[in-house]
Amino acid sequence: MKNWFDSLIANFQLDPWVMTLALGFWLLIVAALVLVFMASFAGITSWLERRIAGRMQSRIGPNRVGLVGFWQWLADGLKSFLKEDVIPDAADRTLFKMAPYLVFPGGFAAFAALPWGYGIIASNIDIGIFYVTSITTLVVLGILMAGWSSNNKWSLIGGVRSASQMISYEIPAGLSVLTVVAVSGTLNMQNIVALQGGWPWQWYFFNNPFTFISFFIFFASILAEGNRTPFDLPEAESELVAGYLVEYSGMRFLFFLFTEWANVWTMSALLTTLFLGGWQIPGIADLGAVIAAAPFAVKILWVAASIAVFFIKTSVFVFIVIWVRWTLPRLRVDQLMLMCWKYFVPIGFVCLLGSALCVVLPQTGLWQWFWLGMRLLLTGLGFAIAIGLIWRAFYNLRAMKDKVYIKIWA
Amino acid sequence: MKGTAESLQHDTTIVNMGPQHPSTHGVLNLTLTLRGELIEAARPKVGFLHRAIEKIAESTQYVGFIPYTDRVDYLSAMFGNQGYCMAVEKLLGIEVPRRAEYMRVVACELNRIINHLIACGTFAMDLGAFTPFLHGMREREMVNDMMEKICGARLNYNYMRFGGVSRDWVPGLDKEILAFLDRFETFLPEFNRLITGNEIFVKRLVHVVPISAAQAIKYGLGGPNLRASGVDFDLRRDYPYSVYPEFKFKVITGVGYRGETGDTFSRYMVRLDEMVESAKIVRQAVEGIPEGEYLAKVARNPVVPAGEVYTHVESTRGEMGFYLISDGTDKPFRCKIRTSSFCAMAAIPEVIPGFMVADLTAFFGSLDVVAPEVDR
Amino acid sequence: MTANDILALLQQHFPHTPFELQQGQAGDPWILVPADQILPTLDHLKSQHGFVFLSCLGGIDYTTGLGVVYIIRSLEKKCEVTLKVLLPYDQPEVASAHALYGNANFFEREAWDLLGIRFSGHPDLVRIMLPDDWEGHPLRKDYVEAPDYHGIPTTRPDSHALLTPLYPAKPAAEPGATPEGA
Numbered sequence: 001m002k003n004w005f006d007s008l009i010a011n012f013q014l015d016p017w018v019m020t021l022a023l024g025f026w027l028l029i030v031a032a033l034v035l036v037f038m039a040s041f042a043g044i045t046s047w048l049e050r051r052i053a054g055r056m057q058s059r060i061g062p063n064r065v066g067l068v069g070f071w072q073w074l075a076d077g078l079k080s081f082l083k084e085d086v087i088p089d090a091a092d093r094t095l096f097k098m099a100p101y102l103v104f105p106g107g108f109a110a111f112a113a114l115p116w117g118y119g120i121i122a123s124n125i126d127i128g129i130f131y132v133t134s135i136t137t138l139v140v141l142g143i144l145m146a147g148w149s150s151n152n153k154w155s156l157i158g159g160v161r162s163a164s165q166m167i168s169y170e171i172p173a174g175l176s177v178l179t180v181v182a183v184s185g186t187l188n189m190q191n192i193v194a195l196q197g198g199w200p201w202q203w204y205f206f207n208n209p210f211t212f213i214s215f216f217i218f219f220a221s222i223l224a225e226g227n228r229t230p231f232d233l234p235e236a237e238s239e240l241v242a243g244y245l246v247e248y249s250g251m252r253f254l255f256f257l258f259t260e261w262a263n264v265w266t267m268s269a270l271l272t273t274l275f276l277g278g279w280q281i282p283g284i285a286d287l288g289a290v291i292a293a294a295p296f297a298v299k300i301l302w303v304a305a306s307i308a309v310f311f312i313k314t315s316v317f318v319f320i321v322i323w324v325r326w327t328l329p330r331l332r333v334d335q336l337m338l339m340c341w342k343y344f345v346p347i348g349f350v351c352l353l354g355s356a357l358c359v360v361l362p363q364t365g366l367w368q369w370f371w372l373g374m375r376l377l378l379t380g381l382g383f384a385i386a387i388g389l390i391w392r393a394f395y396n397l398r399a400m401k402d403k404v405y406i407k408i409w410a
Numbered sequence: 411m412k413g414t415a416e417s418l419q420h421d422t423t424i425v426n427m428g429p430q431h432p433s434t435h436g437v438l439n440l441t442l443t444l445r446g447e448l449i450e451a452a453r454p455k456v457g458f459l460h461r462a463i464e465k466i467a468e469s470t471q472y473v474g475f476i477p478y479t480d481r482v483d484y485l486s487a488m489f490g491n492q493g494y495c496m497a498v499e500k501l502l503g504i505e506v507p508r509r510a511e512y513m514r515v516v517a518c519e520l521n522r523i524i525n526h527l528i529a530c531g532t533f534a535m536d537l538g539a540f541t542p543f544l545h546g547m548r549e550r551e552m553v554n555d556m557m558e559k560i561c562g563a564r565l566n567y568n569y570m571r572f573g574g575v576s577r578d579w580v581p582g583l584d585k586e587i588l589a590f591l592d593r594f595e596t597f598l599p600e601f602n603r604l605i606t607g608n609e610i611f612v613k614r615l616v617h618v619v620p621i622s623a624a625q626a627i628k629y630g631l632g633g634p635n636l637r638a639s640g641v642d643f644d645l646r647r648d649y650p651y652s653v654y655p656e657f658k659f660k661v662i663t664g665v666g667y668r669g670e671t672g673d674t675f676s677r678y679m680v681r682l683d684e685m686v687e688s689a690k691i692v693r694q695a696v697e698g699i700p701e702g703e704y705l706a707k708v709a710r711n712p713v714v715p716a717g718e719v720y721t722h723v724e725s726t727r728g729e730m731g732f733y734l735i736s737d738g739t740d741k742p743f744r745c746k747i748r749t750s751s752f753c754a755m756a757a758i759p760e761v762i763p764g765f766m767v768a769d770l771t772a773f774f775g776s777l778d779v780v781a782p783e784v785d786r
Numbered sequence: 787m788t789a790n791d792i793l794a795l796l797q798q799h800f801p802h803t804p805f806e807l808q809q810g811q812a813g814d815p816w817i818l819v820p821a822d823q824i825l826p827t828l829d830h831l832k833s834q835h836g837f838v839f840l841s842c843l844g845g846i847d848y849t850t851g852l853g854v855v856y857i858i859r860s861l862e863k864k865c866e867v868t869l870k871v872l873l874p875y876d877q878p879e880v881a882s883a884h885a886l887y888g889n890a891n892f893f894e895r896e897a898w899d900l901l902g903i904r905f906s907g908h909p910d911l912v913r914i915m916l917p918d919d920w921e922g923h924p925l926r927k928d929y930v931e932a933p934d935y936h937g938i939p940t941t942r943p944d945s946h947a948l949l950t951p952l953y954p955a956k957p958a959a960e961p962g963a964t965p966e967g968a
Contacts, residue, residue: 153423233768629888715812731842
């Protein structure tokens with residue numbers, strides 16, 4: 001975005017301070033755009049989650065406010081704005097008020113570095129993925145603050161659990177990221193996508209067996225990062241009545257929830273970028289060259305196509321995250337920690353070493369066919385798993401011996 | 411935090427679980443002494459839902475007390491009705507017509523099915539799996555419609571009278587019940603595929619709070635809780651009442667499937683299997699129901715001869731007993747209601763220390779305690 | 787095993803205790819046990835004859851005195867027996883059975899709370915159903931409520947007075963007259 005801005009005003013000869021002012025103004029616009037983007041996505045994900053949850057639970061979900069209840073999230077947001085602001089008497093007022101303002105930017109700032117399409121990224125920093133994983137840990141601080149300042153033993157338990165969970169699962173997440181970075185050699189988000197290709201066997205998911213395994217570890221770790229079931233013990237509704245959030249109401253409560261839903265998008269976007277080839281369109285070997293060679297109108301179409309591909313891949317994962325939430329029970333806190341430290345971390349290290357080994361092995365000559373064969377095999381394995389899941393779903397539907405209505409417009 | 415300096419020094423915290431808590435099923439309080447996540451002591455406090463039903467019994471006529479027996483445990487209301495009506499019938503010395511007994515059995519076993527659906531569903535919900543509960547509610551809705559056809563109400567039935575039941579079946583009801591049972595056969599495998607075989611679910615529940623057979627007997631637990639600990643005891647088979655001897659059904663005892671006998675998973679599995687057995691009983695009852703009277707010729711509000719009697723029924727949670735003392739008037743002299751959830755609460759302080767708060771949630775759900783039954 | 791058999795067993799083991807088999811006009815018989823002998827009786831039945839399950843422990847206010855009823859069951863023999871203890875109003879005390887049966891703990895607390903029967907040896911005899919600062923024992927026949935509890939009135943205003951404007955009394959129908967609306 002900054003490059004675009006620079007190229008835009010390169011023609012104008014202005015004083016430096018006007019340039020700085022214009023740059024500041026431009027940054028505000030971009031930040032506002034990203035904020036609107038993030039807030040809308042958070043709201044739409046909440047609507048999507050409620051509809052999907054309703055369907056999975058043999059009920060309808062929101063269907064009053066709008067055609068399929070689509071404006072439900074706006075109605076909820078409006079209601080929360082108008083709610084009375086309740087702060088417990090014995091709570092630490094400053095920390096209580098500050099906690100949402102630490103959690104929300106933790107989720108929001110990650111949106112600035114996600115590659116939505118070819119050239120469409122708010123901030124193309126060279127430490128892209130490192131920035132995203134570090135800025136999301138700001139959420140931990142906010143959660144601890146929320147748990148402590150509520151002056152409530154249950155929220156303290158929830159806050160401490162959450163902090164320990166999120167800090168622990170940073171490690172397998174980071175190791176999985178490093179596994180991919182070992183292959184790509186760069187932390188820059190757009191470059192990571194550009195180095196992959198459009199076809200599935202060119203994605204990093206199927207690059208070598210170690211990135212294959214680290215995909216699943218990364219998926220589980222970022223579920224834990226986002227406090228989603230099966231790792232939602234900190235906000236376990238039936239055990240701690242929303243855990244660290246229990247004293248929050250109205251808009252403050254929505255800040256936390258917004259961050260959680262926006263985090264679902266961040267999770268899916270990271271998965272897509274690192275493992276599924278981001279905005280790469282299958283069949284186009286070098287999107288950059290195609291775009292550079294095309295007339296202006298077609299350029300826009302190609303960029304839109306890359307954004308659409310990114311959206312489709314991300315939406316699949318959003319659906320999977322929501323699906324997992326409404327299917328699986330939650331893990332107990334010691335089982336959670338055990339899984340992280342005793343299973344994920346060692347496997348993550350092994351994957352990192354293995355991936356680095358695969359990078360060092362020769363890639364040319366006869367090895368080229370070896371690697372292509374290996375990647376095709378892994379692609380087949382991946383698709384076999386996906387098809388197995390879908391077949392299983394249809395088997396369950398058939399075994400129900402009952403009429404199943406799949407009317408989406410209800 | 412204000413006021414907790416000394417607890418930080420001693421390393422234990424005292425937390426109140428309830429009375430407002432989503433996973434204590436009803437208004438109950440457990441005062442926990444925690445060391446980190448481990449529970450060192452748990453002290454149950456009950457009485458938040460005490461409605462003085464036993465006192466009300468002394469100022470209500472016999473027939474007017476029947477709706478109150480629904481509300482002792484609203485999820486297994488038919489059993490309350492049956493226990494109380496059996497007590498009064500014993501004192502009156504009247505015999506219930508066979509058709510009425512069959513109708514009572516159908517109503518009670520259907521009630522057992524829908525209660526276990528809620529029990530297993532809310533149990534899974536306490537553990538974070540929100541979907542199985544709603545799938546169970548889907549089935550429960552159909553049974554509620556049938557209950558409405560049977561007695562006019564969906565939750566608090568007020569169905570049984572002294573000498574039988576309040577009204578006959580509408581024509582076509584037996585076909586409806588059989589259609590539901592055919593459909594129910596496919597429901598349980600679906601439920602099991604969704605949640606019972608799930609590795610996370612199983613790992614949460616095996617070896618969690620095992621209650622040995624001796625402990626279960628010591629605390630007077632009943633029903634699925636007692637049988638899951640390995641004690642082969644069922645009031646329907648061992649103290650035969652009503653027409654249960656005419657039906658063939660298995661008494662499900664816990665066998666330590668994937669864990670040990672008496673742990674939380676075992677209690678859950680016993681409830682699931684009991685639903686199958688109840689469906690079998692309902693099928694046999696509906697297919698074999700005789701023609702006849704649905705109500706013996708008894709005064710609607712009888713004057714009961716003086717005496718004392720104790721009747722018990724195998725309610726969904728265990729043994730529901732009615733100790734009825736009559737003094738020869740038209741109002742009971744004393745009606746003591748013995749409920750299984752009350753005894754289950756008594757068992758908690760002994761068995762829970764050493765487990766975690768998350769285990770307590772699972773354990774409490776598996777005990778299937780409902781607050782109105784505890785407090786009456 | 788019937789109540790008679792158990793009475794015979796008890797009389798054999800406790801020859802000096804005046805057990806009595808009683809029965810009302812209808813219903814089941816019970817064995818009346820003197821208040822100071824109930825704990826040895828229960829212990830004997832539990833350890834020697836297998837009555838390990840306490841089904842019910844309830845307090846009763848007979849207007850002539852208080853009573854405690856113990857219904858114990860043997861799971862192998864599939865029989866149960868009702869033992870009863872009668873206590874005078876001025877000294878309603880009996881030994882606690884909590885060491886023999888675990889659920890007696892809660893049952894006895896309930897009997898204390900609602901009827902004022904004291905169980906000596908009970909580890910924690912406090913109110914269970916009612917708030918800790920409640921006065922009186924409600925299940926007693928002569929219980930009169932306090933007019934309010936912490937400012938909340940315990941009686942409601944006369945409901946007839948409230949309903950009268952809505953439902954004015956109709957004159958009684960004469961025999962033979964058709965009811966209105968028929």
